[in-house]
Amino acid sequence: MENYTLTANNLKKLAEHLLTRELPWNVISVSEDGLHYKIVTKADQVILDSKAAPTKSSFKEFLLPKSDPLFYYKQNQNEVELSDPKFTDKKTVIFGAKPCDAASLPVLEKVFNWDYRDVFFNNRVANTFVIGLGCGYSDEYCFCNSVGLSPDSEKGSDIFLTPQVDGSYHAKIVTQKGKDFIAAFKEYFESAGSADVPQKEKAAQTREFDYKNIKNWLDNNFANNFWDTAGELCMGCAQCAFVCPTCHCFDIVDENCGLNCGRRAKNWDSCQFSLFTKHTSGHNPRDNQNKRYRQRIMHKFKYYNDKFEEILCTGCGRCSRGCEAGIDIAGILEEIDHLPG
Amino acid sequence: MNDLIELSKNLLASGKVAIILGYTEDKITKRIKPVIIRKPEDSTKLVFNHYAVNNLAVYLKNLKKVTQGKIGIVAKGCDIRAITALIQENQIARDDVFIIGANCNSVVLNYSDKWSPETSQSKCRACQLRQPQMYDAIIGELEDITFPPSEKLAFIQKFETMSAEERWDFWEDELSKCIKCYACRQVCPLCYCEQCVAEKTMPGWIDSSATTKGNFAWNLIRAFHQSGRCIGCNECERACPADIPLSLLNVKMGMIAGAKFNYQHGMSIDAPTLIGNFNTDDKEDFIL
Numbered sequence: 243m244e245n246y247t248l249t250a251n252n253l254k255k256l257a258e259h260l261l262t263r264e265l266p267w268n269v270i271s272v273s274e275d276g277l278h279y280k281i282v283t284k285a286d287q288v289i290l291d292s293k294a295a296p297t298k299s300s301f302k303e304f305l306l307p308k309s310d311p312l313f314y315y316k317q318n319q320n321e322v323e324l325s326d327p328k329f330t331d332k333k334t335v336i337f338g339a340k341p342c343d344a345a346s347l348p349v350l351e352k353v354f355n356w357d358y359r360d361v362f363f364n365n366r367v368a369n370t371f372v373i374g375l376g377c378g379y380s381d382e383y384c385f386c387n388s389v390g391l392s393p394d395s396e397k398g399s400d401i402f403l404t405p406q407v408d409g410s411y412h413a414k415i416v417t418q419k420g421k422d423f424i425a426a427f428k429e430y431f432e433s434a435g436s437a438d439v440p441q442k443e444k445a446a447q448t449r450e451f452d453y454k455n456i457k458n459w460l461d462n463n464f465a466n467n468f469w470d471t472a473g474e475l476c477m478g479c480a481q482c483a484f485v486c487p488t489c490h491c492f493d494i495v496d497e498n499c500g501l502n503c504g505r506r507a508k509n510w511d512s513c514q515f516s517l518f519t520k521h522t523s524g525h526n527p528r529d530n531q532n533k534r535y536r537q538r539i540m541h542k543f544k545y546y547n548d549k550f551e552e553i554l555c556t557g558c559g560r561c562s563r564g565c566e567a568g569i570d571i572a573g574i575l576e577e578i579d580h581l582p583g
Numbered sequence: 584m585n586d587l588i589e590l591s592k593n594l595l596a597s598g599k600v601a602i603i604l605g606y607t608e609d610k611i612t613k614r615i616k617p618v619i620i621r622k623p624e625d626s627t628k629l630v631f632n633h634y635a636v637n638n639l640a641v642y643l644k645n646l647k648k649v650t651q652g653k654i655g656i657v658a659k660g661c662d663i664r665a666i667t668a669l670i671q672e673n674q675i676a677r678d679d680v681f682i683i684g685a686n687c688n689s690v691v692l693n694y695s696d697k698w699s700p701e702t703s704q705s706k707c708r709a710c711q712l713r714q715p716q717m718y719d720a721i722i723g724e725l726e727d728i729t730f731p732p733s734e735k736l737a738f739i740q741k742f743e744t745m746s747a748e749e750r751w752d753f754w755e756d757e758l759s760k761c762i763k764c765y766a767c768r769q770v771c772p773l774c775y776c777e778q779c780v781a782e783k784t785m786p787g788w789i790d791s792s793a794t795t796k797g798n799f800a801w802n803l804i805r806a807f808h809q810s811g812r813c814i815g816c817n818e819c820e821r822a823c824p825a826d827i828p829l830s831l832l833n834v835k836m837g838m839i840a841g842a843k844f845n846y847q848h849g850m851s852i853d854a855p856t857l858i859g860n861f862n863t864d865d866k867e868d869f870i871l
Contacts, residue, residue, distance in 0.1 A: 567617055
């Protein structure tokens with residue numbers, strides 16, 4: 243598809259335009275402190291920094307909120323009145339999505355459109371435009387190269403930006419949605435021919451493993467004694483799942499808002515909690531943290547792969563960077579990669 | 584460091600302890616992290632320095648269930664307060680642990696920080712327990728360090744002058760960031776309930792939704808459960824992925840317990856606990 247140039251000045255004008263339209267957009271960018279993605283209110287809060295470290299949390303909360311209402315109920319005497327949450331048509335644009343964040347979207351779309359089409363997730367995805375940004379950052383926790391991605395992977399982006407020496411961005415259309423976006427805001431994008439512009443700089447990564455080899459090992463080693471101590475230092479805080487761009491497990495709860503009303507909501511949950519698998523009988527099939535840690539690795543690198551031919555990991559390294567017990571997922575995967583058959 | 588490695592080797596080789604719970608440096612990421620040593624020869628992996636941040640007491644209750652024999656634990660003064668509190672609260676016995684006390688020259692708040700008196704944790708700056716109060720063996724040398732004053736205590740003093748509305752706004756703002764991951768509970772050595780009140784479902788006392796109501800319910804109940812019990816290790820605040828200053832609540836509750844009842848938790852294994860003990864001369868002036 244065609245290529246365009248987006249200058250820094252036009253980027254600001256584009257953001258300004260989106261924020262001040264008659265029907266303003268949600269504009270999401272990395273926050274000034276670089277810690278989170280957030281909804282911005284001013285055009286100059288849109289920050290594109292390819293060399294920045296990944297944020298602490300991914301942008302999944304904008305598609306899969308921490309607490310997502312499914313319906314509301316109200317009780318009048320013997321009658322119960324149900325109402326749906328309001329869907330918004332408000333469009334959202336995510337500026338400067340890291341390739342390791344954007345790549346999570348096509349992975350998540352599979353599970354939310356498998357035996358049931360999740361209208362809440364799909365509705366948000368349909369209204370969200372992802373403008374990815376090539377990544378020039380790398381630290382000892384990064385391993386996107388080992389999970390089939392790269393710092394310039396376009397997976398999940400609708401438009402992919404590559405920083406240029408002059409401070410402008412080379413914009414490549416990746417999807418039909420991206421094409422529609424540029425067509426709608428063409429005054430800000432200058433045509434740049436069709437040549438691919440190479441990534442300005444691609445930081446080297448030190449971690450290396452073969453996820454296909456790991457899948458083979460996992461296929462045959464559910465009962466391997468490797469797992470007996472795999473989670474012994476894990477405290478079960480599930481920070482790893484909450485900051486992960488691909489972890490998507492949820493719990494469904496009913497919560498009241500007073501005597502006669504309430505709502506049913508979908509809340510983030512994690513396989514690292516003991517309550518996650520606790521049966522009503524009191525029995526818990528995953529009764530210790532070693533088994534729960536095995537589930538984390540198995541789901542990401544085997545079960546999801548078996549079912550959807552994708553792995554639930556984009557190599558962002560957030561789980562390891564934030565782990566209070568210093569558990570480094572890349573280290574565990576490298577170890578598995580070197581285990582015999 | 585050599586004394587720690589030699590000590591660990593001897594303890595494991597002689598069978599005095601079954602395992603050593605300590606700190607090691609990750610080969611690749613270079614981060615100091617918890618480790619369990621089982622073989623005497625692996626003792627060379629042990630380190631202790633300004634980056635030995637974790638309070639390892641959090642592992643004791645679960646490790647005790649799966650360990651035959653004593654657990655050797657490398658512990659700073661604040662960590663030993665947590666061990667003492669666990670003994671006071673009958674969660675472990677004094678004989679379950681061999682405490683390798685570490686003379687502590689303060690630890691950093693973030694792993695990525697380079698240590699200096701200025702990057703040391705607030706809890707370290709006014710610490711009275713840099714030389715541990717209870718141990719079976721001691722390692723390391725105390726250095727003479729001049730610390731800047733604790734920012735946390737200064738903030739609490741400022742906070743006390745604020746109006747109720749201002750304080751409410753402050754906490755509403757802070758707690759709105761909570762994502763209900765319960766990392767604060769999981770890293771806390773004294774949050775050891777087999778079933779947490781947040782996990783009760785019949786009835787569900789605390790909304791699991793990360794909404795203002797659910798967030799206030801959880802964080803305030805945790806603060807109440809910790810009042811007079813928190814030993815101030817600051818692990819909850821450090822673990823919080825939403826950067827909520829959780830320890831402010833606990834430190835303040837601890838200050839009140841100290842002022843009203845002249846009590847500090849985790850200072851002596853023989854002391855009756857504040858909540859578990861009634862004195863006829865207890866002050867009642869806080870009852871409305």
